[in-house]
Amino acid sequence: MRVLVVEDDAVLMNGLQVGLGLAGFTVDAVSTCVDASAALRSSAFDAVVLDLMLPDGSGLDVLNELRGRAVGTPVLLLTARDSIPDRIAGLDAGADDYLGKPFDLNEVAARLRALTRRGNGGASACRIWRDLRLDPATMAVSKSGEGVRLSRREFSILHALMERPGQILSKSQLEDRLYGWQEDVESNTIEVHIHNLRQKLGPGVIETVRGVGYRLAEDSI
Amino acid sequence: MKSIRSRLFMILMITTGVVWMSAIAWIYLSTRAEVERVLDARLIEAARMVSSLITSQEIDPKRAAQIPAVEPTMHASYDRQLSCQIWALDGTLVGRSDAAPATPLSDAQDGFSETLIGGETWRVYAVVNTDLGMRVLVGDNMRVRDRLVADVIRGLALPALLILPILAGLIWLSVRKGLGPLNNMAHALETRSASDLSALPDVDTPSEIKPVIRSLNGLFGRVHAARERERDFTAFAAHELRTPIAGLKTQAQVALGSEDPGIRANALRQIVVGVDRTSRLMRQLTDLTNAERGETDSDNHRVNLGKLASRLADDIRQHYPGAALLEIDEKLHDIDLDIDPSLFMLATRNLMENAVLHSRVESPVHCGMRLEGDGVALTIDDSGPGIPEDELPKVCERFYRGRNKTAMGSGLGLAIADLAAKRLGGSLSLKNRPEGGFRAELHLNAAPSSTTPRGEFRHNDGELSPLPVVADAKGDRLAHER
Numbered sequence: 001m002r003v004l005v006v007e008d009d010a011v012l013m014n015g016l017q018v019g020l021g022l023a024g025f026t027v028d029a030v031s032t033c034v035d036a037s038a039a040l041r042s043s044a045f046d047a048v049v050l051d052l053m054l055p056d057g058s059g060l061d062v063l064n065e066l067r068g069r070a071v072g073t074p075v076l077l078l079t080a081r082d083s084i085p086d087r088i089a090g091l092d093a094g095a096d097d098y099l100g101k102p103f104d105l106n107e108v109a110a111r112l113r114a115l116t117r118r119g120n121g122g123a124s125a126c127r128i129w130r131d132l133r134l135d136p137a138t139m140a141v142s143k144s145g146e147g148v149r150l151s152r153r154e155f156s157i158l159h160a161l162m163e164r165p166g167q168i169l170s171k172s173q174l175e176d177r178l179y180g181w182q183e184d185v186e187s188n189t190i191e192v193h194i195h196n197l198r199q200k201l202g203p204g205v206i207e208t209v210r211g212v213g214y215r216l217a218e219d220s221i
Numbered sequence: 222m223k224s225i226r227s228r229l230f231m232i233l234m235i236t237t238g239v240v241w242m243s244a245i246a247w248i249y250l251s252t253r254a255e256v257e258r259v260l261d262a263r264l265i266e267a268a269r270m271v272s273s274l275i276t277s278q279e280i281d282p283k284r285a286a287q288i289p290a291v292e293p294t295m296h297a298s299y300d301r302q303l304s305c306q307i308w309a310l311d312g313t314l315v316g317r318s319d320a321a322p323a324t325p326l327s328d329a330q331d332g333f334s335e336t337l338i339g340g341e342t343w344r345v346y347a348v349v350n351t352d353l354g355m356r357v358l359v360g361d362n363m364r365v366r367d368r369l370v371a372d373v374i375r376g377l378a379l380p381a382l383l384i385l386p387i388l389a390g391l392i393w394l395s396v397r398k399g400l401g402p403l404n405n406m407a408h409a410l411e412t413r414s415a416s417d418l419s420a421l422p423d424v425d426t427p428s429e430i431k432p433v434i435r436s437l438n439g440l441f442g443r444v445h446a447a448r449e450r451e452r453d454f455t456a457f458a459a460h461e462l463r464t465p466i467a468g469l470k471t472q473a474q475v476a477l478g479s480e481d482p483g484i485r486a487n488a489l490r491q492i493v494v495g496v497d498r499t500s501r502l503m504r505q506l507t508d509l510t511n512a513e514r515g516e517t518d519s520d521n522h523r524v525n526l527g528k529l530a531s532r533l534a535d536d537i538r539q540h541y542p543g544a545a546l547l548e549i550d551e552k553l554h555d556i557d558l559d560i561d562p563s564l565f566m567l568a569t570r571n572l573m574e575n576a577v578l579h580s581r582v583e584s585p586v587h588c589g590m591r592l593e594g595d596g597v598a599l600t601i602d603d604s605g606p607g608i609p610e611d612e613l614p615k616v617c618e619r620f621y622r623g624r625n626k627t628a629m630g631s632g633l634g635l636a637i638a639d640l641a642a643k644r645l646g647g648s649l650s651l652k653n654r655p656e657g658g659f660r661a662e663l664h665l666n667a668a669p670s671s672t673t674p675r676g677e678f679r680h681n682d683g684e685l686s687p688l689p690v691v692a693d694a695k696g697d698r699l700a701h702e703r
Contacts, residue, residue, distance in 0.1 A: 011495040015471030080463035102467035
């Protein structure tokens with residue numbers, strides 16, 4: 001899952017970037033409203049972690065702009081201003097959740113998972129497709145009850161495909177989800193991960209739609 | 222005396238009493254004088270009357286003594302006021318009135334005299350009738366006179382004594398009524414809670430109390446504003462501390478949650494940076510409070526700019542070993558100013574820190590000076606990215622952090638420098654340098670007090686100025702705080 005962190009405190013920004021990365025998220029981080037708006041216009045994110053007090057304005061402006069464009073990306077406000085009126089203003093402006101500083105890193109990760117899950121219309125924390133079971137919270141995958149060890153990237157690809165079974169995801173969409181801007185992507189990395197996934201999960205799970213991308217295999221197969 | 226009411230009451234009672242006593246004394250004296258004048262006139266008249274009656278043979282002197290010389294008055298207490306004696310010039314008593322003593326009332330030949338007979342004082346008038354060879358003495362008993370005067374005074378004083386308690390009561394009530402507005406104000410102040418800082422109503426108050434109420438209301442206003450400011454500041458400070466603490470916690474959780482030594486090392490480094498930043502924030506909060514309350518040494522000293530700047534530069538170098546260096550212009554050592562050294566150091570330190578933290582490591586920060594019309598401008602030039610023009614008006618606001626901020630930035634440095642500059646009676650001006658970098662100028666209105674050539678000045682340094690000791694103590698204190 002790709003997450004945009006908007007936070008102007010360098011230490012906290014770094015902590016969120018690394019910490020959420022460890023929790024299985026792909027994290028991009030910016031520190032100003034201008035950069036945040038630009039990032040949100042240019043790339044698709046599964047969720048946004050937004051600080052309210054930014055050097056060049058309020059995070060609420062970014063949120064308003066985002067909602068103004070009718071983009072429904074889940075937004076988690078992360079702020080030192082956590083009085084009830086502040087929370088109400090934030091939620092009314094279109095935020096999906098609100099967390100006051102200082103917070104627990106694991107809680108941020110859990111809330112982000114919950115937000116994206118709800119955004120995808122799923123009520124259960126675990127994704128189940130045929131005999132595959134994927135738990136985003138523990139990053140565990142099992143096939144027919146037996147655990148399968150996946151790398152972080154492989155897990156992310158499988159997670160993306162399982163979010164909307166049958167929907168085709170292009171290679172660049174998958175790359176977007178897997179890598180932040182700072183990371184260099186080898187041209188055939190996705191292919192390599194897909195190959196590894198097929199080896200670990202067995203055939204008939206991931207289907208290649210030639211020239212378009214990948215999806216979970218149709219039932220007819 | 223504690224109470225204004227009793228004080229006023231006492232003053233009014235004493236003055237009223239004194240006025241009454243003076244009035245009574247005056248009446249006593251004038252009544253006495255008048256009584257004496259009238260009674261003396263009566264004595265003269267009576268003596269002459271007796272004398273002329275004897276002369277005209279209408280009274281036989283031998284018998285004259287048998288009848289009272291003057292009809293006694295009807296008033297019981299004043300009967301036998303007058304006594305009359307008729308003496309032959311050879312010293313034999315020819316006749317006397319009833320109450321008159323047998324001894325001569327007076328030895329005086331003629332006119333008034335006072336004689337003590339049988340323990341009583343007599344006022345006597347003597348007339349000598351040379352034709353008949355007789356002397357007529359008419360005397361008044363002084364006791365009677367005194368009683369007369371005393372009666373008059375008693376007649377005045379008795380009603381006064383009766384009226385006095387009534388008057389006291391009236392004065393007490395009047396004082397109470399007159400002090401009503403004061404009591405109302407005291408009551409209003411007494412019954413309000415300690416946190417109630419609303420203004421007292423000052424309509425319909427007497428003109429004497431108006432200034433008090435106005436200045437009280439002014440004080441309430443100032444206390445309220447100060448309290449508000451403090452509350453805002455505390456809230457703001459608490460709020461500002463939450464972000465760095467959140468950063469520390471997040472990094473700590475990263476370090477705990479990762480097996481990767483690289484990630485752990487990075488998280489620990491970030492924690493160190495975060496702790497440094499937070500402690501700098503704490504120090505700056507204290508500095509800001511100090512600058513605001515003016516609880517620094519508010520005494521002006523003669524300080525040498527170069528000395529203070531070098532000391533600060535050393536301190537900053539120790540504190541930020543990896544940052545850009547600070548160059549102090551030699552000219553600064555020629556300048557002595559009469560200013561508050563701690564405020565000056567507060568302002569300069571924050572400007573220097575900002576410059577050093579924003580500058581590229583390889584290009585030193587230059588600290589120079591310029592003489593101005595009536596003072597000195599201390600200039601601090603860095604090679605940093607500067608401040609975007611649209612942010613310049615806001616950078617001196619508390620906790621304002623612009624886009625070109627450093628990891629250590631708290632948004633307080635310039636606010637402190639600005640406040641300290643104002644308290645020094647100077648000002649702070651900030652601008653981007655056209656050739657790149659940023660310039661902060663601290664304008665000080667104090668005129669430089671020494672233009673001694675540098676070498677000579679340095680030679681006499683210790684004797685010239687008592688400052689170094691003070692500044693050292695200050696420097697040590699600052700150093701310990703780190």
